[in-house]
Amino acid sequence: MDEQPGLSDEYRKASPWPLFVAFGLAIFEVGIVWPLFPVAVGGLLLFVGSVVGILRESGYIANPWKGLVAASVVCLAAGGLIALTTTGSVHLRGVAILAGGVFGSIWQPESV
């Protein structure tokens, strides 16, 4: 379709984040349920990173660091709780969330 000068053409109508928010959530879910450790960690990073990205883009947060650190802390707490209180495959899933938190607090894409 051609470009449409019309009602809503006064602002930019594109954002890179929604795609990755959605895919991140899907990849994380599969990783946790199946359980595939690297998939869960990667999906979590993609999901949380994109959520923080989209929040910054839309002006809900000014500083991406705060968002990322807050998200990491939540992951550390949730993952740690699950990892400490369970055993076996559930334990592994908790560790995956924990690892996502650790990675998230020490690494962030340059773009953010």
Add this chain to the structure above:
Amino acid sequence: MAEVGQIALTVVMGGILFAVATFLTRIEDWRSYRPLASGGGYVGERTGRTHHEEKPAGIVRWLTTVDHKDIGMLYGVYGLVAFAFGGVAVLLMRAELAVPEEAFIGANFYNSLLTTHGITMLFLFGTPIIAAFGNYFVPLLIGADDMAFPRINAIAFWLLPPAAILIWAGFPLATLTGGEVEPAQTAWTMYTPLSAEQANPGVDLMLLGLHLSGVSATMGAINFIATIFTERGEEVDWANLDIFSWTMLTQSGLILFAFPLLGSVLVMLLLDRNFGTTFFTVEGGGAVLYQHLFWFFGHPEVYILVLPPMGLVSLILPRFSGRKLFGFKFVVYSTLAIGVLSFGVWAHHMFSVGMDPRIRASFMAVSLAIAIPSAVKVFNWITTMWNGRLRLTAPMLFCIGFVQNFIIGGVTGVFLASIPVDLVLHDTYYVVGHFHFIVMGAIAVAGFAGIYYWFPLYTGRMYQKTLAKIHFWLTMIGSNVTFIAMLVLGYGGMPRRYATYLPQFAALHVVATVGAFVMAFGQLVFVYNLVVSWLEGPRVESGDPWNLEEDGMLTHEWTWFERKRETDLALTDGGERVEDPRTSKDE
């Protein structure tokens, strides 16, 4: 496999994240909207052209768009692809059912197709195709700049492709893993204990995919509610809100209350399957608990699927009858009444499980009562056409086809709502015939009406009218032949869901199979018409291709279209209109 596999997966995930990060560094500088801090919404707000930039080109435009019209188109394409997948699945099943014994695809594959056909048509075709119309047209109809939350809109759409991949993944994975992972064979209702005890990991994938589609539908619903409440143009109030937006609003309310429940049930089922919980086991909540929770979602889902198509028909049908919708207010009231009542009928799917007869009777009463608002709508459509100046264009034909099929589907439903009849007909093809009259005969047919009605608006071209009418007749004949045969099979006692059957049912099954293939041929005509007309159909030469103006029934979206055409013309050839000999106007 274990360690090598883990390392390989880690490398793959690292690669994906790196690719995403690289991609983002290239385009993150985009700023879609002004930050909320600077004043919030855009109703009536004109920010001038300072923020205007072109959308990115090519595939990136479609991957990153948050424009409601683009997202509407994405939903539409997605819905049609899913419709094709579900359609191919059912053709394979109908081919197997042409003979009584297992002859073609085998019972297990039949069960997989049965499951995927139901899930695909309801969650990957039905809900998204409605969202397609909603996204494209609700903001235009109510005079909004865009949806209330454009990014959430995009997230809701992009959850759907992974959902489809997960739901369909069992088929390729069965080949790739040599049968270790199989497509789910649970039927679309996923009743426990069957779904809880099948060890097949393909079931987990399907549940996850379904969960994602539910998250997507909920996000979309919140967006529609917020849009219709807060983004209406100044001249649009509740009294003159169009009927399609009313049905979308009601549907979104239903989604908001029903889909989170589906999400919870699916999570409980996943926990039962993978984490040793006992929500639906005999020693826990039991199988009937599952059925109650599932149908508390499942029955509103029926109205989630049917209300917006009813809105489409209520919008389109008067425009080719030359008359306003008869009893507009009562059509709105009946929509709201159906919305409320739909949460009080779920147990009519479970009359035969052994509930307390007093509870059962109350569900029968409410189920019968829901026929009243539905009939109000039917009578209003008929009285709208009565003494009208009917123009039998393709969208109008599909609207009339909708009414016809909805009457058959609805009346058979009234019989099923009655306990004594239901106990005889439960789990037979009668039920299958009943809901296919509604889902295919009515909902999909109303979708076709919408696709043809707005075809000039979203393509700027006109479809081929003869092909559209061939599509209509093949769909109508095919659906009635197939589904009436199913109703009769049900009277004869043919049970649902089986790949094989007793020879006495053979003749009617052949009839149903022939009807299904007639319908399928009609859809081929449809796809051909859509693609060819989109690429080379005659351009429409007016912002009012259906001549609605002369009946005083032009709606906002066509005035928007006229404005867009004028801007386009001004941009391309300085406003001079070139007469195209193939120019098309109305019928």
